[in-house]
Amino acid sequence: METNGVLLTCPMFPYLEHELETRFTLFRLWNHPSSTLDEYLRGIRSCVKAVVGNTKIGASTELIDALPSLEIVSTYSVGLDRIDLKRCEERGIRVTNTPDVLTNDVADLAIGLVLGVLRRLCPADRHVRSGKWKDMDFALATKFSGKSVGIVGLGRIGSAIAQRAEAFGCKISYYSRSKKSYPNFKYHSSITDLATSCEILIVACALTEETHHIINREVIDALGAKGILINIGRGPLMDEAELVSALLEGRLGGAGLDVFENEPEAPEQLFGLDNVVLSPHLGSDTIETCTAMADLVIANLEAHFRNESLITPVI
């Protein structure tokens, strides 16, 4: 039985926690008040060889620096924005994530949000539940099939969204760091041009210093009063204050948001808007996908401790 120390940064999928516990010496970071955290970390620093973080709490510079025996960060997420990758690189710490296994779920949710906003599924549900249907028909909604869809970031998830939208007869264009080899999808080297040319803009890129607030006022205005913005990437990709003003002032047609700048906070000004669908960062949250992600986290840790090649290495 392996006894390598693994530090879990916050509560995650119970299956992951259980499987880690059966294989490694598991330490839980959240069981300690912040006043005693330094002391706790000092006590375990020589045992902890791995950190398992997620989209809430990853491996910050401070955490990495507090763990001199750290060899690997295996994140239970595809996103790497909660990890100080530079520090990991400097220290020779390996990093793995969970790509591919969650692609379909996140792409499915992106389409779900589009349909939710355009077909007004949340207000429609309220219409039935409140009994209003007996008094009046529900107002007409907006068609999705055949619309022009712009995708910001045509990586694994962006391409899966594009393929789904294509099946709805949508015209696909995209903005990405570089042009990809998809003959059916139109490339824009400017995100504002992309926003001008599409009716639905779906944000699916990674959060980095370059993409922070990539959706700013100029992009929102280019999308316009009939445009729909969907974000299944990360909250800070959008200037949320600008997004809220645009929605309140009717300068944007609607939004479907799975991610927010200060999660788990979401802007309360949006709560009364029927043209907005909000979900609590659950793109990959299905039992099937979370199980596959957990298995991948563990497979990467086991490969590392056996000195084998990592399954999904980042560094």
Ligand SMILES: O=CC(=O)O
């Ligand atoms: O947001 C989800 C992830 O990065 O896995």
